[in-house]
Amino acid sequence: MKLHDxxxxxxxxxxxxxxxxxxxxxxxxxxDIAKAENRQPPYLAKNPMGGVPMLELDDGTCIAETIAIxxxxxxxxxxxxxxxxxxxxxxxxxxxxxxxxxxxxxxxMQTFRNTHEFxxxxxxxxxxxxxxxxxxxxxRLEWLDSVLADREWVAGERFTIADIxxxxxxxxxxxxxxxxxxxxxxxxxxxxxxxxRPSAKA
Amino acid sequence: MKLHDxxxxxxxxxxxxxxxxxxxxxxxxxxDIAKAENRQPPYLAKNPMGGVPMLELDDGTCIAETIAIxxxxxxxxxxxxxxxxxxxxxxxxxxxxxxxxxxxxxxxMQTFRNTHEFxxxxxxxxxxxxxxxxxxxxxRLEWLDSVLADREWVAGERFTIADIxxxxxxxxxxxxxxxxxxxxxxxxxxxxxxxxRPSAKA
Numbered sequence: 001m002k003l004h005d006x007x008x009x010x011x012x013x014x015x016x017x018x019x020x021x022x023x024x025x026x027x028x029x030x031x032d033i034a035k036a037e038n039r040q041p042p043y044l045a046k047n048p049m050g051g052v053p054m055l056e057l058d059d060g061t062c063i064a065e066t067i068a069i070x071x072x073x074x075x076x077x078x079x080x081x082x083x084x085x086x087x088x089x090x091x092x093x094x095x096x097x098x099x100x101x102x103x104x105x106x107x108x109m110q111t112f113r114n115t116h117e118f119x120x121x122x123x124x125x126x127x128x129x130x131x132x133x134x135x136x137x138x139x140r141l142e143w144l145d146s147v148l149a150d151r152e153w154v155a156g157e158r159f160t161i162a163d164i165x166x167x168x169x170x171x172x173x174x175x176x177x178x179x180x181x182x183x184x185x186x187x188x189x190x191x192x193x194x195x196x197r198p199s200a201k202a
Numbered sequence: 203m204k205l206h207d208x209x210x211x212x213x214x215x216x217x218x219x220x221x222x223x224x225x226x227x228x229x230x231x232x233x234d235i236a237k238a239e240n241r242q243p244p245y246l247a248k249n250p251m252g253g254v255p256m257l258e259l260d261d262g263t264c265i266a267e268t269i270a271i272x273x274x275x276x277x278x279x280x281x282x283x284x285x286x287x288x289x290x291x292x293x294x295x296x297x298x299x300x301x302x303x304x305x306x307x308x309x310x311m312q313t314f315r316n317t318h319e320f321x322x323x324x325x326x327x328x329x330x331x332x333x334x335x336x337x338x339x340x341x342r343l344e345w346l347d348s349v350l351a352d353r354e355w356v357a358g359e360r361f362t363i364a365d366i367x368x369x370x371x372x373x374x375x376x377x378x379x380x381x382x383x384x385x386x387x388x389x390x391x392x393x394x395x396x397x398x399r400p401s402a403k404a
Contacts, residue, residue: 048345049301061290065297072293088263091274095267099251129331143250 003028003069004043004054010109010172011066012053013202017164018070020199022077026055036122067097070161082161096155096162104144105169107137111176137178141170141187148186152193159197167194205230205271206245206256212311212374213268214255215404219366220272222401224279228257238324269299272363284363298357298364306346307371309339313378339380343372343389350388354395361399369396 005012005028019026031038031052038050047054047064055063055072063069074083083097084090113119114130144166147154154162170191173179180187194200207214207230221228233240233254240252249256249266257265257274265271276285285299286292315321316332346368349356356364372393375381382389396402 048349049305055293057290061294063290063293063297065300068293068296068300071296072289075289075292087274087277088259088265090277091257091265091270092263094270094273095265098267098270103251124334124337126328126331126334129328132326132328135326147250 001026001058002056004031004046004052004056005029006031006033006038006052009033009052010105010168011051013168014066014161014164015053015069016202017168017199018082018161019073020202021080021082021159021164021197022073024073024077067101067161081158082164084155084160093155093160093162097160097165100154100162100166100169104137104140104166105172107133107140108169108173108176108178111137111178112172115176134176134178137173138181141178141180141184145180145184145187148190153190159194163190163194167191167200203228203260204258206233206248206254206258207231208233208235208240208254211235211254212307212370213253215370216268216363216366217255217271218404219370219401220284220363221275222404223282223284223361223366223399224275226275226279269303269363283360284366286357286362295357295362295364299362299367302356302364302368302371306339306342306368307374309335309342310371310375310378310380313339313380314374317378336378336380339375340383343380343382343386347382347386347389350392355392361396365392365396366401369393369402 003015003026005016007030031043033052037043038047038052044050046056046062049064051064053064053066053069055069057063063072071083074081084093110133111130113123114125114133115127119125144154151157153159154166170178170180180191205214205217205228207218209232233245235254239245240249240254246252248258248264251266253266255266255268255271257271259265265274273285276283286295312335313332315325316327316335317329321327346356353359355361356368372380372382382393
């Protein structure tokens with residue numbers, strides 16, 4: 001098995017942190033996304049969407065999509081649980097994971113895609129939409145700060161995939177000037193705690 | 203337990219079809235989203251994102267997010283499997299489910315949100331972005347037609363949550379003029395088969 005990885009993109013970082021938390025070691029190959037290696041035929045034959053990361057199994061099956069890759073390992077090695085424990089807890093973790101992906105990380109990513117030089121000429125950019133997303137991202141950080149007032153981690157008492165998703169998304173906001181504000185003390189406390197885990201360096 | 207439902211929105215339809223496929227009956231309450239009932243305090247106290255559907259458990263736990271709700275039931279009643287069987291199959295189904303949500307249904311929803319009268323004054327609309335998304339949606343339907351050339355269902359041989367997600371998304375495209383094209387024979391065949399299942403009327 002091998003993990004098609006990219007050191008510069010946020011989604012592969014989610015998988016690397018996840019694997020570090022689980023103590024799972026997977027051989028990696030680097031995909032050069034700056035040279036659009038992931039948008040060319042050899043890679044596209046394995047993942048028509050061109051996304052990185054992608055997990056290639058020994059039988060040739062290619063599993064794309066960050067969360068699908070994490071779930072593959074979670075199913076085989078449930079401990080420590082990063083997607084929840086029983087039916088209710090798994091549902092609650094999934095709710096928070098989705099909120100972190102769709103409500104927090106996605107507007108940050110949309111701001112980047114629609115306003116940053118990197119994507120100029122690669123995709124149709126709509127600057128006005130980028131600014132709508134920037135405002136949404138900043139509002140969501142305010143909201144997340146209020147959520148974290150009464151809990152240690154995003155989904156409750158345990159560090160989960162929801163925290164990984166939020167941290168990676170928020171860290172990626174820096175390139176677009178989206179940052180935790182000085183008065184967002186809960187968010188800052190949570191971010192410092194998540195970043196201090198050894199897995200954050202993976 | 204009760205399911206906060208809305209007959210007019212696409213996401214609650216995913217849960218209703220899912221439950222019909224599983225043969226699970228859950229009491230429902232209708233949320234009037236045209237009157238923005240889901241954007242007012244009593245509802246927001248249960249789901250701060252304001253999204254419908256939401257599953258309210260007897261202990262007061264509120265599970266928002268369509269897929270989190272489906273996973274709650276999948277965990278309790280795995281048969282028939284709609285999220286896959288073993289680790290590899292579950293990962294493959296999740297990959298396809300995400301592609302259907304993020305690559306197919308999402309551009310359709312974004313077109314609607316940014317161009318339709320319904321959202322005028324409710325959210326910041328960027329018509330130019332709506333048109334970028336409309337083009338993306340139409341391209342993705344072409345791509346999905348090619349995917350379905352060699353398989354019965356989106357994730358392979360079995361009907362799964364990926365099919366439900368794609369069908370509901372595509373059906374919702376009609377209000378924005380996004381439709382399966384006449385030459386997309388594989389997509390049309392798949393859509394007719396999915397729509398003919400009794401669950402499609404749920």
